[in-house]
Amino acid sequence: MSAKRLLLVVVLIIIGAMVVFLKFKASPEPVAEQPAAPKPVEVEHLSPTRHPQATPPPWQQVILPPPRREKPVVSRDPRLNHRDDGYNEHNAAIKVSSRLEVEQTVIQDLQVVDQLFQSYQWAFGRVPVGSENRELTLQLLGKNPMHLIFIPHSHSKVSVTGELLDRWGSPYYFHPISGQEIGIRSLGPDGKLWSGDDVVIDAQ
Amino acid sequence: MSKHASDDILTSVSRRNFIRTGTCGLMTIGPLVNTISQLKLMQSAAASTISNDYKAIVCLFLRGGCDMNNVLIPIGSNPQKAAYQSDRSVIQINESDIATAGTAINEPNSGDQQYGLHTALPKLAAAYNAGQAAFVTNVGTLAEPTTRANYESVAHPIQLFSHSDQTTQWMSSVSDKAFSSGWGGRVADLINDTSNPDSEISMMITASGNNQFMVSPGGSIPQYSVSSTGAISLASYGSNYSNALNEDGSYRTNATGQRLRALEEIMAYSHAHILEKGYNTAVRRARESEAKVANAFSIKDGLSYTNPDTNSSESVVFETVFAAHGVGGTSLAEEFIAILNMIAGREALGNSRQIFFIDLGGFDNHASLLLGQEPLLAQLDNCLAAYNECLDIIALADATFNTNQVTLFSASDFNRTWTANSDDPEDAGTDHAWGTHTFVMGGAVNGGQFYGRGYPELAVGGADDVPQGTRGRWIPTTSVDEYSAVLAHWFGISYGSSEMATIFPNLSRFVASNATGPAAELDFLANA
Numbered sequence: 001m002s003a004k005r006l007l008l009v010v011v012l013i014i015i016g017a018m019v020v021f022l023k024f025k026a027s028p029e030p031v032a033e034q035p036a037a038p039k040p041v042e043v044e045h046l047s048p049t050r051h052p053q054a055t056p057p058p059w060q061q062v063i064l065p066p067p068r069r070e071k072p073v074v075s076r077d078p079r080l081n082h083r084d085d086g087y088n089e090h091n092a093a094i095k096v097s098s099r100l101e102v103e104q105t106v107i108q109d110l111q112v113v114d115q116l117f118q119s120y121q122w123a124f125g126r127v128p129v130g131s132e133n134r135e136l137t138l139q140l141l142g143k144n145p146m147h148l149i150f151i152p153h154s155h156s157k158v159s160v161t162g163e164l165l166d167r168w169g170s171p172y173y174f175h176p177i178s179g180q181e182i183g184i185r186s187l188g189p190d191g192k193l194w195s196g197d198d199v200v201i202d203a204q
Numbered sequence: 205m206s207k208h209a210s211d212d213i214l215t216s217v218s219r220r221n222f223i224r225t226g227t228c229g230l231m232t233i234g235p236l237v238n239t240i241s242q243l244k245l246m247q248s249a250a251a252s253t254i255s256n257d258y259k260a261i262v263c264l265f266l267r268g269g270c271d272m273n274n275v276l277i278p279i280g281s282n283p284q285k286a287a288y289q290s291d292r293s294v295i296q297i298n299e300s301d302i303a304t305a306g307t308a309i310n311e312p313n314s315g316d317q318q319y320g321l322h323t324a325l326p327k328l329a330a331a332y333n334a335g336q337a338a339f340v341t342n343v344g345t346l347a348e349p350t351t352r353a354n355y356e357s358v359a360h361p362i363q364l365f366s367h368s369d370q371t372t373q374w375m376s377s378v379s380d381k382a383f384s385s386g387w388g389g390r391v392a393d394l395i396n397d398t399s400n401p402d403s404e405i406s407m408m409i410t411a412s413g414n415n416q417f418m419v420s421p422g423g424s425i426p427q428y429s430v431s432s433t434g435a436i437s438l439a440s441y442g443s444n445y446s447n448a449l450n451e452d453g454s455y456r457t458n459a460t461g462q463r464l465r466a467l468e469e470i471m472a473y474s475h476a477h478i479l480e481k482g483y484n485t486a487v488r489r490a491r492e493s494e495a496k497v498a499n500a501f502s503i504k505d506g507l508s509y510t511n512p513d514t515n516s517s518e519s520v521v522f523e524t525v526f527a528a529h530g531v532g533g534t535s536l537a538e539e540f541i542a543i544l545n546m547i548a549g550r551e552a553l554g555n556s557r558q559i560f561f562i563d564l565g566g567f568d569n570h571a572s573l574l575l576g577q578e579p580l581l582a583q584l585d586n587c588l589a590a591y592n593e594c595l596d597i598i599a600l601a602d603a604t605f606n607t608n609q610v611t612l613f614s615a616s617d618f619n620r621t622w623t624a625n626s627d628d629p630e631d632a633g634t635d636h637a638w639g640t641h642t643f644v645m646g647g648a649v650n651g652g653q654f655y656g657r658g659y660p661e662l663a664v665g666g667a668d669d670v671p672q673g674t675r676g677r678w679i680p681t682t683s684v685d686e687y688s689a690v691l692a693h694w695f696g697i698s699y700g701s702s703e704m705a706t707i708f709p710n711l712s713r714f715v716a717s718n719a720t721g722p723a724a725e726l727d728f729l730a731n732a
Contacts, residue, residue: 062672131365131621131636132673173625175570176636178368194571194631 059162063138066147080148087142093119093150100157100167109167110184110201116140116150117182123148126179133171136182137164175202258605260547260558261691262612263388263417265374266584268568269367269617271577271634272641275325276339278662279308280318287662291622291676294629295573297322309333311654324581327529327589328643335651336592337643338728342660342668343687344618344639344680345373347380348713352679355671365636365677367568370617375417377688377708387688388559389420389427390707391695395557396425399696402554404496409546410561411539417561427561428493432523432541434501435494438467438487500549507548509601520548520601522594529586529593536564536587544594547610548602557695567616570625570633588612588645595647607647611729613691614642615684622664622676638670639680642687648694648730655728657681682726685711690722694729 066086081089096119099112117127120140128139137158140150151158158164163171166186173193175183183202187193273292278284279299289296302308302320307329311317321329331337345361361379363369373379377387385393392408400407406428408418418427429436434444441448441464448456448464455461471488475481507520522544526537539562546553546560564584569576595607619640624632639660645651660668660678670677685708689699697704699719704711721727 126363129360129364129366131677132675134674135672176363176366178366179363192628193626194628194633 057158057160057162059134059138059141059158059160060153062162063141063143066142087147087149089149089152090119090123093140094152097151097155101155106167106186106188106199110186110199113164113172113184114182114201117184119150120144120148121180127176127182129176131174131176133163133174134161136174138162140164177202258550258556258558258609259695260550260560260610261388261695262543262560262562262610264612264614265371265415265417265561265563266567266614266616267371267563267565269370269620269636270567270640271569271573271620272616273619273622273634273662274573274577275322275581276341276641276659277302277320277322278317278659279320282317282319284659284662291662291664293624294627294632295624295634297574306330311659313653313655314659317659322577322581324578325585327585331588331592331645332643332652336647336649337645338649338651339654339656340642340644340682340687340726340728341654341656341658342639342678342680343642343656343682343684344678345370345379346680346683346685346714347710349683350679352667352669352671355679364638365618367617367636372416374615374617374684375415377685378710379684380710383416383419385421386415386417386419387692387707388417388561389425391692391697392418392425392557392559393420394703394706395696399557400555404552404554405493407555407557408559408561409543411542412561412563415561415563418559426489430497430542430546432538432545434545435490435497437494438464438490496552497546499552501545502549503552504545504548507598507601509597512600520597522590522597525593525597526587526590529590531583531586531590534583534587536562536583537590539563540587540591540594544591544598547595547605548598569620570635571631573620573624573633574629576633592645608730609647611644611646611648611691611694613644613687616640616642619678622662622669622678623674625675635675637675637677639668639678644728650728650730655726657725683710683714686714686723686726689715690726690729693722694731 068086069082069084079091081091083089093116096112096115100109117140121127123146124144128136128144130136130139137151141153141158141162142149151164157166159171166172168187168189168191170187170191173185173187175185177183183200185193185198185200185202188195188197188199190197274295274297277297277299278288279302285299289299297320299320301323305323306326307321307323309319309321309329309332311319321332328337332339345364347359347361350358350360359380361370361373362382372383375386375388376383378384388408392406396403396407406426408420408425408427410418410427410429411431413429414427420426437444441460445464447458447460449461450456455465467487468491471484471491473484475484504520508517509520510516511518522541523532526532526534526541531537543560543562546558550558564580566580567577591612592607595610599606617636619637620634621637623634625635626632658681660666660681662676663669664674664676666676668678668681670679689697689704689708689711692704692707693699697707699715699721700717715723721731722729
């Protein structure tokens with residue numbers, strides 16, 4: 001076959017491929033069924049709580065609900081549990097967060113919270129953004145681009161307003177240092193910030 | 205083309221033909237590559253609409269996030285006074301103390317609303333009232349115009365509220381991308397070749413170590429560190445190499461002298477390895493620059509002026525001025541003195557454009573705001589006054605200099621939360637927030653007024669507060685890009701130019717494409 005004929009054949013093939021491609025693209029896609037309103041997250045307390053939650057706590061109203069899944073996603077990532085309501089549980093982080101609900105030292109608590117931030121960083125490249133306890137905690141609860149849950153919604157150390165509480169019931173005090181580090185302070189038994197019994201993890 | 209001809213082209217590429225056509229191609233590509241490599245120089249030349257008169261900008265960075273809510277305080281008949289007094293409760297500055305300190309100022313652009321500066325800032329208040337300083341309100345890092353209404357739908361600066369990211373973004377003026385260079389470095393990269401053809405030393409001089417503000421693209425223009433006593437010499441050879449060199453500059457015969465000699469001989473070798481070569485270049489450049497800085501100091505040491513108060517001739521000694529303001533020996537005073545020496549001795553450095561960087565740390569007052577901020581602001585206030593006085597002295601001693609040629613601007617990581625984090629007046633502090641207030645100072649400043657798009661509404665949940673926050677964090681109404689562009693414009697970069705777009709790649713999100721100058725509400729500098 002001459003070069004001229006070869007060129008003609010190639011051009012015809014390309015034109016044919018473009019026609020097929022455009023035809024497929026122009027055909028209307030089946031309209032996906034609109035996701036139903038997300039069902040309220042069930043509240044299941046693992047330990048006695050200071051804030052019984054018969055109805056979803058107010059903080060859940062500010063987490064944009066992810067699109068609800070009609071069918072369970074078959075997870076190819078053993079680290080995640082894809083829920084029907086669109087959230088994805090980060091299995092390791094959730095297991096770590098459960099340690100905040102058992103008896104351990106406050107230093108260990110701070111290390112656990114630090115681990116949760118690290119888990120978030122591994123998932124998103126950066127620790128959660130914010131300077132207030134609530135906005136950082138909400139991101140650990142699933143208000144993030146992948147709807148990843150690092151702390152279960154039923155966690156007993158999350159207050160009704162969405163703050164992560166230390167073992168004495170005071171919100172942790174967070175100090176955002178960089179995209180890789182957040183200083184963490186427990187207000188200690190007296191619940192008073194900057195007093196002598198504060199316990200802190202902060203590189204600064 | 206005949207069938208045979210096309211077959212020839214496809215099948216009969218001879219070595220001779222290949223070499224012939226290849227050579228022709230290379231001859232064409234060569235000039236093209238050369239032209240591309242010259243584009244940067246052409247861009248620099250295009251940027252050079254500036255004359256050869258001297259101009260310098262001084263970046264004063266308040267590290268840690270200065271609480272500016274306690275620097276500009278509504279008082280008197282200001283309608284926001286009640287909100288300040290109630291919301292700031294245990295961390296407020298009392299109005300009666302402001303009156304005693306004499307730090308009350310008026311803001312003519314808002315119908316002469318009354319404000320008070322922090323009681324530790326009486327000299328800055330005096331400079332403001334004398335028209336030598338101005339404030340720019342509610343400035344901050346922005347990825348795009350942001351309001352309370354569109355907060356959830358627009359892009360935000362990377363890692364908002366964190367120290368290191370917000371510091372970086374103030375210095376880079378690029379809030380939505382990873383750091384690659386500072387805006388000072390980009391200005392230097394574009395104008396250095398044409399503005400400083402006789403340059404003897406980098407046009408970017410820092411008195412507080414390396415910083416991101418002065419990182420130029422690809423490291424084209426290095427930042428040079430100085431101290432108040434001159435160049436920072438290599439360590440372990442004594443002050444100004446006194447342990448290694450004799451007075452005539454020859455090597456001493458002791459071990460230290462021989463060590464320096466050996467080092468310099470090694471540095472004189474050429475190296476094939478790129479890192480070794482780079483290291484050698486850096487060390488050699490540092491040693492050469494030391495001599496040039498020494499020349500600048502000698503020029504300054506030779507200056508004298510007639511003191512208008514005593515009518516006597518006096519030498520220019522900046523240390524005396526800072527000592528008279530009670531801040532002699534402080535870290536900030538030393539940094540100011542270092543750059544004042546470079547300004548006074550600028551003839552030896554050969555730069556008609558200079559960029560300086562100094563800083564003051566300690567403003568991360570999460571605890572004990574009142575106790576922690578007061579001494580820092582007092583140091584700042586006295587240093588600023590001494591610095592202004594020193595510039596006046598240089599102008600008296602050097603007829604080619606006037607104070608319109610140097611503009612100082614402040615910056616900080618962020619402002620701090622409106623409300624305190626504790627009820628205890630001794631312990632209470634404030635936390636990381638966002639939009640802050642800055643000040644600019646210098647002879648070219650249209651002083652005595654506020655710039656920006658109004659003072660923020662001082663209320664948690666108010667028009668300027670980040671939604672769903674509980675502490676009051678103002679959404680900036682002026683971006684760092686806009687603020688910095690005014691300074692770059694004063695330095696000679698035209699609005700709408702490709703250079704301005706290179707220096708501030710996100711500026712077009714905030715400024716109309718047909719703008720030829722700063723918006724009226726940001727026109728805080730008089731262009732000569």
